[in-house]
Amino acid sequence: MKARLEQAGDHYHADVELTDEDGARFTGGADGPRTDQDLLRTGALAAAAAAEQASGIAGARVEVQDLAVVREFGAEIVLVSVRATARNDTWQLYGVSRVRGDLAAAAALAVLNATNRVLDLA
Amino acid sequence: MSAESAERLPRIRLSGAQRIPVATGQCRVRVKLEAPDHKSFLGTGEDTASLEGELHAAAHATVDALRQAIRVTGKKVELELREVATFDAFGKPGVMVSLRGTYLNTERPLLGFAALENDVPRSVVKAVLSATNRFLAVLT
Numbered sequence: 001m002k003a004r005l006e007q008a009g010d011h012y013h014a015d016v017e018l019t020d021e022d023g024a025r026f027t028g029g030a031d032g033p034r035t036d037q038d039l040l041r042t043g044a045l046a047a048a049a050a051a052e053q054a055s056g057i058a059g060a061r062v063e064v065q066d067l068a069v070v071r072e073f074g075a076e077i078v079l080v081s082v083r084a085t086a087r088n089d090t091w092q093l094y095g096v097s098r099v100r101g102d103l104a105a106a107a108a109l110a111v112l113n114a115t116n117r118v119l120d121l122a
Numbered sequence: 123m124s125a126e127s128a129e130r131l132p133r134i135r136l137s138g139a140q141r142i143p144v145a146t147g148q149c150r151v152r153v154k155l156e157a158p159d160h161k162s163f164l165g166t167g168e169d170t171a172s173l174e175g176e177l178h179a180a181a182h183a184t185v186d187a188l189r190q191a192i193r194v195t196g197k198k199v200e201l202e203l204r205e206v207a208t209f210d211a212f213g214k215p216g217v218m219v220s221l222r223g224t225y226l227n228t229e230r231p232l233l234g235f236a237a238l239e240n241d242v243p244r245s246v247v248k249a250v251l252s253a254t255n256r257f258l259a260v261l262t
Binding site: 073 | 133204205207209211212216218220231233234235236237251252255256259
Protein backbone atom coordinates (compact mmCIF):
# COMPACT_ATOMS: atom_id res chain seq x y z
CA MET A 1 0.00 0.00 0.00
CA LYS A 2 1.14 3.53 -0.76
CA ALA A 3 -0.53 6.51 0.87
CA ARG A 4 0.03 10.12 -0.11
CA LEU A 5 -1.36 13.14 1.69
CA GLU A 6 -1.44 16.65 0.29
CA GLN A 7 -2.53 19.92 1.85
CA ALA A 8 -4.51 22.09 -0.51
CA GLY A 9 -5.67 25.34 1.05
CA ASP A 10 -7.93 24.47 3.98
CA HIS A 11 -8.33 20.86 2.85
CA TYR A 12 -6.43 17.59 2.93
CA HIS A 13 -6.38 15.28 -0.05
CA ALA A 14 -5.34 11.66 0.40
CA ASP A 15 -4.60 9.04 -2.23
CA VAL A 16 -4.20 5.39 -1.37
CA GLU A 17 -2.84 2.97 -3.95
CA LEU A 18 -3.09 -0.80 -3.61
CA THR A 19 -1.23 -3.25 -5.84
CA ASP A 20 -2.31 -6.85 -6.33
CA GLU A 21 0.01 -9.80 -6.91
CA ASP A 22 -0.27 -9.36 -10.69
CA GLY A 23 0.80 -5.74 -10.46
CA ALA A 24 -2.64 -4.22 -11.09
CA ARG A 25 -3.11 -0.94 -9.24
CA PHE A 26 -6.22 0.39 -7.52
CA THR A 27 -6.38 3.95 -6.29
CA GLY A 28 -8.83 5.63 -3.95
CA GLY A 29 -8.93 9.33 -3.17
CA ALA A 30 -10.67 11.48 -0.56
CA ASP A 31 -10.81 15.10 0.58
CA GLY A 32 -11.40 16.50 4.05
CA PRO A 33 -11.00 19.64 6.14
CA ARG A 34 -7.62 20.31 7.74
CA THR A 35 -8.22 19.03 11.28
CA ASP A 36 -6.52 16.12 13.06
CA GLN A 37 -9.74 14.09 13.13
CA ASP A 38 -10.37 14.74 9.45
CA LEU A 39 -6.78 13.83 8.63
CA LEU A 40 -7.56 10.37 10.00
CA ARG A 41 -10.91 10.20 8.22
CA THR A 42 -9.47 11.35 4.90
CA GLY A 43 -6.84 8.59 4.94
CA ALA A 44 -9.47 6.03 5.94
CA LEU A 45 -11.92 7.11 3.24
CA ALA A 46 -9.23 6.93 0.55
CA ALA A 47 -8.32 3.41 1.69
CA ALA A 48 -11.99 2.39 1.72
CA ALA A 49 -12.40 3.58 -1.87
CA ALA A 50 -9.25 1.72 -2.95
CA ALA A 51 -10.37 -1.45 -1.15
CA GLU A 52 -13.75 -1.40 -2.90
CA GLN A 53 -12.01 -1.35 -6.27
CA ALA A 54 -9.31 -3.87 -5.36
CA SER A 55 -11.89 -6.40 -4.17
CA GLY A 56 -13.09 -6.85 -7.73
CA ILE A 57 -16.57 -7.49 -6.34
CA ALA A 58 -19.34 -5.60 -8.13
CA GLY A 59 -21.21 -3.40 -5.66
CA ALA A 60 -18.69 -3.91 -2.83
CA ARG A 61 -18.96 -1.07 -0.36
CA VAL A 62 -16.80 -0.07 2.61
CA GLU A 63 -18.31 2.56 4.89
CA VAL A 64 -16.01 4.18 7.46
CA GLN A 65 -17.94 4.68 10.70
CA ASP A 66 -15.79 5.57 13.72
CA LEU A 67 -12.13 6.41 14.11
CA ALA A 68 -10.02 6.88 17.22
CA VAL A 69 -6.38 7.15 18.22
CA VAL A 70 -5.71 5.21 21.41
CA ARG A 71 -2.66 4.29 23.48
CA GLU A 72 -2.28 0.56 24.16
CA PHE A 73 0.67 -1.83 24.47
CA GLY A 74 2.94 1.22 24.79
CA ALA A 75 2.12 2.47 21.30
CA GLU A 76 -0.17 4.92 19.57
CA ILE A 77 -2.78 2.96 17.64
CA VAL A 78 -5.49 3.94 15.16
CA LEU A 79 -8.71 2.03 15.64
CA VAL A 80 -11.43 2.08 12.99
CA SER A 81 -14.88 0.56 12.69
CA VAL A 82 -16.28 -0.02 9.22
CA ARG A 83 -19.31 -1.63 7.67
CA ALA A 84 -18.50 -3.68 4.60
CA THR A 85 -21.05 -4.96 2.11
CA ALA A 86 -20.30 -7.48 -0.62
CA ARG A 87 -22.18 -10.31 -2.31
CA ASN A 88 -25.38 -9.49 -0.39
CA ASP A 89 -23.63 -9.84 2.98
CA THR A 90 -22.86 -7.07 5.46
CA TRP A 91 -20.19 -7.19 8.17
CA GLN A 92 -19.41 -4.91 11.09
CA LEU A 93 -15.62 -4.89 11.21
CA TYR A 94 -12.81 -3.37 13.26
CA GLY A 95 -9.25 -2.64 12.22
CA VAL A 96 -6.12 -1.42 13.97
CA SER A 97 -2.74 -0.08 12.97
CA ARG A 98 0.22 1.38 14.82
CA VAL A 99 0.97 5.02 14.09
CA ARG A 100 4.42 5.45 12.61
CA GLY A 101 4.50 9.18 12.05
CA ASP A 102 1.76 9.46 9.46
CA LEU A 103 -1.78 9.44 10.87
CA ALA A 104 -3.47 9.25 7.45
CA ALA A 105 -1.39 6.22 6.43
CA ALA A 106 -2.10 4.53 9.77
CA ALA A 107 -5.83 5.11 9.29
CA ALA A 108 -5.61 3.66 5.78
CA LEU A 109 -3.81 0.55 7.08
CA ALA A 110 -6.43 0.15 9.81
CA VAL A 111 -9.18 0.09 7.16
CA LEU A 112 -7.29 -2.58 5.21
CA ASN A 113 -6.75 -4.56 8.42
CA ALA A 114 -10.53 -4.44 8.98
CA THR A 115 -11.56 -5.43 5.49
CA ASN A 116 -8.92 -7.72 4.06
CA ARG A 117 -10.50 -10.96 5.21
CA VAL A 118 -14.03 -10.33 3.96
CA LEU A 119 -12.92 -8.64 0.73
CA ASP A 120 -10.12 -11.14 0.16
CA LEU A 121 -7.49 -8.42 -0.27
CA ALA A 122 -4.47 -9.95 1.42
CA MET B 123 -1.35 -21.38 -10.34
CA SER B 124 2.38 -20.69 -10.03
CA ALA B 125 4.62 -22.82 -7.85
CA GLU B 126 5.13 -19.82 -5.63
CA SER B 127 1.48 -19.20 -5.02
CA ALA B 128 0.88 -22.92 -4.48
CA GLU B 129 3.23 -22.71 -1.47
CA ARG B 130 1.32 -19.89 0.11
CA LEU B 131 -0.47 -20.45 3.34
CA PRO B 132 -4.13 -20.94 2.45
CA ARG B 133 -6.71 -18.65 4.03
CA ILE B 134 -7.30 -20.05 7.49
CA ARG B 135 -10.74 -19.77 9.03
CA LEU B 136 -12.12 -20.27 12.50
CA SER B 137 -13.90 -23.58 12.81
CA GLY B 138 -14.52 -23.63 16.56
CA ALA B 139 -13.31 -22.36 19.92
CA GLN B 140 -14.23 -24.07 23.14
CA ARG B 141 -13.47 -23.69 26.82
CA ILE B 142 -12.67 -27.10 28.30
CA PRO B 143 -13.39 -27.82 32.00
CA VAL B 144 -10.20 -28.58 33.95
CA ALA B 145 -9.04 -28.54 37.56
CA THR B 146 -10.19 -25.68 39.77
CA GLY B 147 -8.26 -22.47 39.25
CA GLN B 148 -7.28 -23.24 35.67
CA CYS B 149 -8.95 -22.85 32.29
CA ARG B 150 -8.12 -24.57 29.03
CA VAL B 151 -9.20 -23.42 25.59
CA ARG B 152 -9.21 -25.52 22.45
CA VAL B 153 -9.25 -23.79 19.06
CA LYS B 154 -9.88 -25.45 15.72
CA LEU B 155 -8.85 -23.65 12.52
CA GLU B 156 -9.66 -24.88 9.06
CA ALA B 157 -7.97 -24.44 5.68
CA PRO B 158 -9.99 -24.24 2.43
CA ASP B 159 -9.14 -27.90 1.68
CA HIS B 160 -10.86 -28.75 5.02
CA LYS B 161 -7.56 -29.69 6.66
CA SER B 162 -7.95 -28.70 10.30
CA PHE B 163 -5.47 -27.57 12.93
CA LEU B 164 -6.22 -27.98 16.62
CA GLY B 165 -4.49 -25.78 19.20
CA THR B 166 -4.73 -25.65 22.97
CA GLY B 167 -3.85 -23.08 25.60
CA GLU B 168 -4.08 -23.05 29.37
CA ASP B 169 -4.04 -20.30 31.97
CA THR B 170 -5.67 -19.26 35.20
CA ALA B 171 -9.48 -19.30 35.56
CA SER B 172 -10.22 -15.60 35.08
CA LEU B 173 -11.21 -13.38 32.18
CA GLU B 174 -7.57 -12.43 31.66
CA GLY B 175 -6.55 -16.07 31.84
CA GLU B 176 -9.21 -17.09 29.35
CA LEU B 177 -8.04 -14.36 26.95
CA HIS B 178 -4.45 -15.60 27.16
CA ALA B 179 -5.41 -19.27 26.90
CA ALA B 180 -7.49 -18.58 23.77
CA ALA B 181 -4.74 -16.50 22.19
CA HIS B 182 -2.10 -19.17 22.89
CA ALA B 183 -4.42 -21.86 21.51
CA THR B 184 -4.90 -19.87 18.30
CA VAL B 185 -1.17 -19.31 17.85
CA ASP B 186 -0.61 -23.03 18.53
CA ALA B 187 -3.06 -23.93 15.74
CA LEU B 188 -1.57 -21.35 13.36
CA ARG B 189 1.94 -22.73 13.92
CA GLN B 190 0.69 -26.14 12.82
CA ALA B 191 -0.84 -24.62 9.69
CA ILE B 192 2.43 -22.83 8.94
CA ARG B 193 4.45 -26.01 9.47
CA VAL B 194 2.53 -27.68 6.63
CA THR B 195 3.87 -25.07 4.21
CA GLY B 196 7.48 -25.74 5.20
CA LYS B 197 8.10 -22.04 5.59
CA LYS B 198 10.39 -20.70 8.30
CA VAL B 199 7.83 -18.47 9.92
CA GLU B 200 7.67 -17.80 13.64
CA LEU B 201 4.76 -16.36 15.54
CA GLU B 202 5.04 -15.14 19.09
CA LEU B 203 2.15 -13.89 21.20
CA ARG B 204 3.14 -10.74 23.06
CA GLU B 205 0.10 -9.11 24.70
CA VAL B 206 -3.65 -9.52 25.03
CA ALA B 207 -5.94 -6.91 26.57
CA THR B 208 -9.58 -5.99 26.75
CA PHE B 209 -10.34 -2.56 25.49
CA ASP B 210 -13.29 -0.20 25.17
CA ALA B 211 -13.77 0.86 21.58
CA PHE B 212 -16.52 3.22 20.50
CA GLY B 213 -18.50 2.38 23.65
CA LYS B 214 -18.28 -1.39 23.23
CA PRO B 215 -15.85 -3.89 24.73
CA GLY B 216 -13.19 -5.33 22.49
CA VAL B 217 -10.07 -7.45 22.65
CA MET B 218 -6.75 -6.35 21.22
CA VAL B 219 -3.79 -8.66 20.63
CA SER B 220 -0.19 -7.96 19.82
CA LEU B 221 2.08 -10.56 18.22
CA ARG B 222 5.47 -10.71 16.59
CA GLY B 223 5.87 -12.45 13.26
CA THR B 224 9.31 -13.39 11.92
CA TYR B 225 10.02 -14.43 8.34
CA LEU B 226 13.34 -14.44 6.50
CA ASN B 227 15.03 -12.89 9.56
CA THR B 228 12.67 -9.92 9.44
CA GLU B 229 10.48 -9.20 12.43
CA ARG B 230 7.08 -7.57 12.08
CA PRO B 231 4.87 -6.35 14.90
CA LEU B 232 1.28 -7.50 14.32
CA LEU B 233 -1.89 -6.06 15.84
CA GLY B 234 -5.44 -7.35 15.78
CA PHE B 235 -8.76 -6.31 17.26
CA ALA B 236 -12.21 -7.86 17.57
CA ALA B 237 -15.42 -7.04 19.41
CA LEU B 238 -15.57 -8.89 22.73
CA GLU B 239 -18.71 -10.98 22.66
CA ASN B 240 -20.17 -13.43 25.16
CA ASP B 241 -18.10 -16.17 23.57
CA VAL B 242 -14.72 -14.89 24.78
CA PRO B 243 -12.50 -17.55 23.13
CA ARG B 244 -14.17 -16.96 19.75
CA SER B 245 -13.59 -13.20 20.03
CA VAL B 246 -9.90 -13.74 20.81
CA VAL B 247 -9.44 -16.08 17.84
CA LYS B 248 -10.93 -13.43 15.56
CA ALA B 249 -8.51 -10.83 16.93
CA VAL B 250 -5.48 -13.10 16.41
CA LEU B 251 -6.56 -14.00 12.86
CA SER B 252 -7.10 -10.30 12.16
CA ALA B 253 -3.52 -9.65 13.28
CA THR B 254 -1.89 -12.49 11.36
CA ASN B 255 -4.05 -12.78 8.26
CA ARG B 256 -2.23 -10.35 6.01
CA PHE B 257 1.25 -11.26 7.27
CA LEU B 258 0.67 -14.96 6.56
CA ALA B 259 -1.12 -14.44 3.25
CA VAL B 260 1.63 -12.44 1.57
CA LEU B 261 4.55 -14.72 2.41
CA THR B 262 6.46 -15.65 -0.72
